[in-house]
Amino acid sequence: MADVGRHPRIELLAYSEVDNVTGYVGNFTVTVRKKARYVDVAECTACGDCEDVCPVTAPDEFEIGLATRKAIYQPFPQAVPSAYVLNIDECLGNNPIACGKCLEACDKDCIDYDDEDELVDIEVGTILVCVGMDVYDPTTLDEFGYTRYENVITSLEFERLINSGGPTRGHLIRMTDREQPRTVAFIQCVGSRDASRGNPYCSNFCCMNTVKDCLLIKDHYPDVDIKVFYMDIRAFGKGFEDLFQRSKEAGTVYIRGIPGEIEEDPETKSLRLYVETTTEGGVNCHEVDMAVLSVGAVPKRDSDMIQRLLTLQRSQDGFFLEAHPKLKPVDAATQGIFFAGCAESPKDIKDSVTQASAAVGRANRLMMQGEVKVEAITSTVIPDLCKSCGICVKVCPYNAISCDTKAKTPAVVVEAACAGCGACSAECPFGAITMKHFTDSQIDAQIDAMLSDNPQDKVLAFACNWCSYSGADLAGTNRFQYPANVRLIRTMCSGRVDKRFVLRAFAMGAPIVLVSGCHFADCHYINAVHWTQRRVEKLWDELEKKGIRPERLQLEWISAAEGQKFATVMRAVEELRQKVTRDEIEHTRKVLADVLEPTGVVA
Amino acid sequence: MATREEGDEKLRVGVFVCQCGLNIAGTVDCEAVAEFAETLDDVAVVFNNRYTCSEPGQLEVKKAIQEHDLNRVVVASCSPLMHEPTFRAVLAEAGLNPYLLEMANLREHCSWVHMGEPDKATDKAKDLVKMAVARARRLRAQKEMVVPIRQKALVIGGGVAGIQASLDLADAGYQVYLVEKEPSIGGIMAQIDKTYPTMDCSI
Amino acid sequence: MAEEAKFCCLRCGAEFLLPYTPGVTEERTCPNCGSNSVRRKKDK
Ligand SMILES: Cc1cc2nc3c(=O)[nH]c(=O)nc-3n(C[C@H](O)[C@H](O)[C@H](O)COP(=O)(O)OP(=O)(O)OC[C@H]3O[C@@H](n4cnc5c(N)ncnc54)[C@H](O)[C@@H]3O)c2cc1C
Ligand code: SF4
Ligand code: SF4
Ligand code: SF4
Ligand SMILES: [Zn+2]
Numbered sequence: 001m002a003d004v005g006r007h008p009r010i011e012l013l014a015y016s017e018v019d020n021v022t023g024y025v026g027n028f029t030v031t032v033r034k035k036a037r038y039v040d041v042a043e044c045t046a047c048g049d050c051e052d053v054c055p056v057t058a059p060d061e062f063e064i065g066l067a068t069r070k071a072i073y074q075p076f077p078q079a080v081p082s083a084y085v086l087n088i089d090e091c092l093g094n095n096p097i098a099c100g101k102c103l104e105a106c107d108k109d110c111i112d113y114d115d116e117d118e119l120v121d122i123e124v125g126t127i128l129v130c131v132g133m134d135v136y137d138p139t140t141l142d143e144f145g146y147t148r149y150e151n152v153i154t155s156l157e158f159e160r161l162i163n164s165g166g167p168t169r170g171h172l173i174r175m176t177d178r179e180q181p182r183t184v185a186f187i188q189c190v191g192s193r194d195a196s197r198g199n200p201y202c203s204n205f206c207c208m209n210t211v212k213d214c215l216l217i218k219d220h221y222p223d224v225d226i227k228v229f230y231m232d233i234r235a236f237g238k239g240f241e242d243l244f245q246r247s248k249e250a251g252t253v254y255i256r257g258i259p260g261e262i263e264e265d266p267e268t269k270s271l272r273l274y275v276e277t278t279t280e281g282g283v284n285c286h287e288v289d290m291a292v293l294s295v296g297a298v299p300k301r302d303s304d305m306i307q308r309l310l311t312l313q314r315s316q317d318g319f320f321l322e323a324h325p326k327l328k329p330v331d332a333a334t335q336g337i338f339f340a341g342c343a344e345s346p347k348d349i350k351d352s353v354t355q356a357s358a359a360v361g362r363a364n365r366l367m368m369q370g371e372v373k374v375e376a377i378t379s380t381v382i383p384d385l386c387k388s389c390g391i392c393v394k395v396c397p398y399n400a401i402s403c404d405t406k407a408k409t410p411a412v413v414v415e416a417a418c419a420g421c422g423a424c425s426a427e428c429p430f431g432a433i434t435m436k437h438f439t440d441s442q443i444d445a446q447i448d449a450m451l452s453d454n455p456q457d458k459v460l461a462f463a464c465n466w467c468s469y470s471g472a473d474l475a476g477t478n479r480f481q482y483p484a485n486v487r488l489i490r491t492m493c494s495g496r497v498d499k500r501f502v503l504r505a506f507a508m509g510a511p512i513v514l515v516s517g518c519h520f521a522d523c524h525y526i527n528a529v530h531w532t533q534r535r536v537e538k539l540w541d542e543l544e545k546k547g548i549r550p551e552r553l554q555l556e557w558i559s560a561a562e563g564q565k566f567a568t569v570m571r572a573v574e575e576l577r578q579k580v581t582r583d584e585i586e587h588t589r590k591v592l593a594d595v596l597e598p599t600g601v602v603a
Numbered sequence: 604m605a606t607r608e609e610g611d612e613k614l615r616v617g618v619f620v621c622q623c624g625l626n627i628a629g630t631v632d633c634e635a636v637a638e639f640a641e642t643l644d645d646v647a648v649v650f651n652n653r654y655t656c657s658e659p660g661q662l663e664v665k666k667a668i669q670e671h672d673l674n675r676v677v678v679a680s681c682s683p684l685m686h687e688p689t690f691r692a693v694l695a696e697a698g699l700n701p702y703l704l705e706m707a708n709l710r711e712h713c714s715w716v717h718m719g720e721p722d723k724a725t726d727k728a729k730d731l732v733k734m735a736v737a738r739a740r741r742l743r744a745q746k747e748m749v750v751p752i753r754q755k756a757l758v759i760g761g762g763v764a765g766i767q768a769s770l771d772l773a774d775a776g777y778q779v780y781l782v783e784k785e786p787s788i789g790g791i792m793a794q795i796d797k798t799y800p801t802m803d804c805s806i
Numbered sequence: 807m808a809e810e811a812k813f814c815c816l817r818c819g820a821e822f823l824l825p826y827t828p829g830v831t832e833e834r835t836c837p838n839c840g841s842n843s844v845r846r847k848k849d850k
Contacts, residue, residue, distance in 0.1 A: 001766060003770055004761070004769055004781065007770065007773045009776070010769050010781055012788065015783070016783065026750050027750060027751075027753060030757055062793075076793060078789075078793070080788050080789070122757065122780050124757040125752040125753035125755055126752075126756045126757070127757045128758045129759050129760070130761075131759055131760040156794060159795045166796070209799065212798070215802070216796070243800060340767075340768050341764025342791075356763070356767035357771055359768055360768050364775055370752060371749050371752055373749055376702065378748075436743075437702055437742070437745055442741045449733045449734045449737035449738075450733070470684060473682045473684060476710060476712060479715055479718065484717040484726070484727045487731060488712060520833040530831040533833075537845065537846075540816070554817065555842050555843045557833060557842045565840075568840075569841075572839070
C-alpha cells in the first residue's frame with residue numbers, strides 16, 4: 001500500500017470520485033471530483049494533535065461501529081495517504097464559541113474549514129475499473145437475529161475483533177459481556193447461494209475465510225469450541241484443502257446444515273441454533289456463546305454510476321460484465337476499459353491480484369502500440385439531402401454533430417467523436433445521414449434476401465451488437481433451444497433501426513418484426529436506446545392507422561447476460577407469428593406497397 | 604432497380620461454410636448449405652471447411668481470395684463477436700480490405716439452438732447465408748481512423764486489485780492516476796487481519 | 807407524485823397502470839408476461 005503513495009508515476013487522488021467521462025479508447029477525458037477533506041494532504045504529518053483535542057466522538061466506519069473515532073481522524077493507522085480527514089457534518093465548526101480546537105492544535109496549519117470540492121480533468125488512454133464489492137447486509141434474514149442479538153456478528157466484524165490493531169487489540173470477546181466465548185458458531189453462505197432471499201451465486205471467499213478464522217481462533221484459544229454450519233465447503237484453490245484439513249485436525253467441527261433459527265437466552269445472552277442436518281437428521285439445537293455470519297459479496301453499491309459514465313454492461317448478478325467469459329475475461333466491451341478484482345465477480349485476494357496483472361497486461365498491449373485503430377463505423381451527412389433541420393444534433397448522444405439551422409448549412413459530423421450508434425441516421429427525416437458499414441442499402445438487402453421466399457414462416461429480429469446479439473450468442477453457448485423461424489439482423493445499436501426498415505420488412509410480407517436492444521441502463525451509446533423506444537412507439541401508432549395490428553411489431557430489451565430471456569422472447573414471437581393470417585399479410589403488403597419503390601437515395 | 608453502384612468492379616463473392624467439427628455439422632447439413640450458396644448471385648466459389656478458423660482453414664481462405672480473385676468474403680461459421688477480428692485479419696493478409704467480410708452465424712444462432720430440428724435449422728442456415736451474401740455484395744472498403752493512445756491510465760478504486768494494477772502499470776512506465784473514493788486506499792483487504800492462504804498480515 | 811397511465815402489453819394483451827411522465831422515455835415491462843412491448847393506451 002505504502003508503495004502506491006511513494007511511486008513517482010502514481011498520482012493518488014484519494015477521497016475523490018469520477019464525475020464525468022468523455023472520449024474514447026486512447027483519449028478519455030475524465031473529470032475527477034476531489035472531495036473537500038478540510039485537511040491539506042501534503043502538509044499533514046498525521047501527528048494526531050488535532051484528534052486529541054476534538055471533542056466529538058462518532059462511530060468508526062473502519063471498525064464497523066465496534067469503536068469510536070473523532071470528527072477529525074485518520075481512517076486507520078496505516079492509511080495511505082497518511083493524512084487526516086475532517087467530517088464536516090460532525091464537526092462543531094470553526095467558531096470560537098462552538099469549537100475550532102483542532103485548528104489551534106495543528107502546528108502545520110493544514111486545517112481549512114472552508115475547503116471545497118475541486119474538479120480536475122485528467123486525460124488518459126485506458127481505464128481500469130477496480131471498484132470492488134460491498135458485503136451482504138444480513139439484517140433482512142430475520143431468523144439469524146442480526147442487530148437484534150448483540151452476539152450475532154458478521155464475518156467482517158469478526159475480522160476487526162481478532163485484529164491486533166482492532167478495537168479489542170485482537171482479544172476475542174463477545175459483545176454482551178466482553179468475556180471470551182467458549183463456543184463460537186460460523187454460519188456459511190449468508191446471503192449467497194439462495195436466489196429467493198439473497199443472491200444466487202457463491203461468493204467464493206467466505207468458506208476459506210471461515211477455515212482461516214477457525215485456525216486463528218484455535219491458534220490463540222485452543223479450548224474454544226468451534227462449529228461451522230455449511231451447505232458445502234468449497235476449498236478448491238491451491239493449498240486450500242490442506243488448510244481445511246488442518247482446521248479439522250485443530251478440532252473445528254463441521255456440521256452440514258444451515259440453522260433455520262437463532263434464539264437468544266434473555267439472561268445469559270447465549271444463542272440457541274436450531275438446525276436440520278443431513279448427517280444427523282431431524283432438528284437439533286446447538287448452544288453457543290456467539291455466532292458469526294459468513295456474509296457474501298454484493299456488487300458495489302454505486303456501480304450504476306460507474307456503469308453509466310463508462311457505458312459498461314453488468315451481468316445478471318450485478319457485477320460488471322466482461323467482453324467474453326473465456327477469451328476476454330478482463331476486457332470490457334468498450335475498447336480501452338478493463339476490469340480487475342471483485343468489480344467483475346466475487347473473488348479472493350490472490351485472484352484479484354492475478355486479474356489486476358492480467359488487466360494491466362491487456363492495457364499495456366494497447367498503450368505500448370502508441371496508436372489504435374477505431375472501427376470505421378461512423379455516420380456521414382449527404383450535404384445535398386440535408387435540410388438543416390437540426391434534428392440529428394439533438395439525437396446524437398455524443399454531441400458529435402453540429403448544424404447551423406439559421407444559416408441553413410448542412411450538418412457536419414465530427415468523425416472522431418462519433419461512436420457509430422446510427423441513431424442520427426435513423427432519425428433524420430430526409431435520409432441525409434448514412435452509416436458506414438451499416439448502410440441502408442446493406443440492411444435493405446438483408447431484409448429482402450430473408451423475406452423473398454416464404455416470408456409468412458419467418459420472424460425478422462433486429463438485434464444490437466452489444467446486448468441482444470450477445471444475448472442470442474449466450475443462448476447458443478448455453479444451448480437454450482427455441483423455434484427455428486427467427487433470423488437476426490445485427491446493427492450496432494437498436495437506435496440504428498430506421499422506421500423504413502421495419503416498414504420494408506412488413507411490405508415484404510414479414511408476419512412479425514422484433515426490435516431488440518440493450519436495457520436502458522446497459523445502452524452502449526449512453527442513451528441512444530431512448531430513440532429506439534420512441535420510434536417504435538410512433539410506429540405502433542402509424543401501423544394502427546394503416547390497419548396493421550401493432551402487435552406485429554415487438555420490442556424487447558435483452559442484455560448480453562440474458563440468454564434465457566432471449567430464448568423466451570423467441571418462443572413468444574413464434575407464438576405471435578402463428579396467429580398472423582395470410583390475409584393479414586396480403587393486406588399489409590398492399591397497404592405498404594409504396595415503401596418498396598426506389599427512393600433514389602443511394603445510401 | 605438493382606443498380607450497381609459507382610466504381611463497382613465485377614463482384615466475386617467467396618463463401619466459406621464451416622462445420623465447426625460437429626458443432627455446426629451435427630445439426631445443419633453443411634453440404635446442402637454450400638450447394639445452395641453456389642446458386643446465389645455473384646458467388647464465385649464455395650468452400651465447405653471442417654474448421655475455418657484453424658490455421659489450415661485460414662490459409663484456405665487466404666489462398667482462395669488470391670486464386671479466385673475474390674473481392675467479397677462470407678464466412679458462415681460462429682458469432683462475429685468471436686471471430687470477426689480473426690477473419691478480418693485474414694482478408695487483410697490476403698490484400699483485401701477487412702470490411703469486405705461478412706459473417707453468418709450458423710452456430711450460436713442456429714445449430715446450437717435448434718438441435719432437435721435439423722431440417723429447419725438447415726433452412727435457416729441457408730437463409731442466413733443468403734442474407735450474408737446479399738449484404739456482402741453491398742459492402743464497401745472502409746478506412747479505419749488511427750488515433751494516438753495516451754500513455755496514461757486511470758485506475759478507479761484502490762482496493763488490492765486497484766493497488767496491484769496501479770503498481771504494475773507504473774512499473775511498466777505509464778503515468779497512473781488512482782482515484783479512490785474513501786480517504787484511504789486499501790478497500791476490504793485493509794480491514795482483514797490475517798489472510799488465507801498464507802495466513803499473514805493483509806497490509 | 808408520479809402520474810400513472812394505462813398501458814397494454816402487445817405480447818399478452820394484459821392491461822395495467824404504470825408511472826408515466828409525458829415526454830419521458832422509460833423502460834417498461836409487462837407485469838404479466840415480462841415483455842417490453844408495452845404501449846400506452848391513448849383513449850382516456
Ligand atoms: C470478511 C471477509 C474476509 C476475507 N478474507 C480473505 C482472506 O483471508 N483471503 C483472501 O484472499 N481474501 C479474503 N477476502 C476477499 C478480499 O477481501 C477481496 O478479494 C479483496 O478485498 C478484493 O479487492 P478489490 O480491490 O477487488 O475490492 P475492494 O477491497 O472492495 O476495494 C475496492 C476499492 O474501490 C473503492 N471504490 C469503490 N467504488 C469506487 C468509486 N466509484 N470511485 C473510487 N473508488 C471506489 C473502494 O472504496 C475500495 O477502496 C475476504 C473478504 C471478506 C468480506
Ligand atoms: S464460498 Fe462457501 S460460504 Fe461463501 S457462498 Fe460459496 S459456498 Fe457459501
Ligand atoms: S437530421 Fe438530417 S436533415 Fe436534419 S440537420 Fe441532421 S442531417 Fe440534416
Ligand atoms: S448519433 Fe450516433 S452515429 Fe450519429 S453522429 Fe452521434 S454517435 Fe455518430
Ligand atoms: Zn404481457
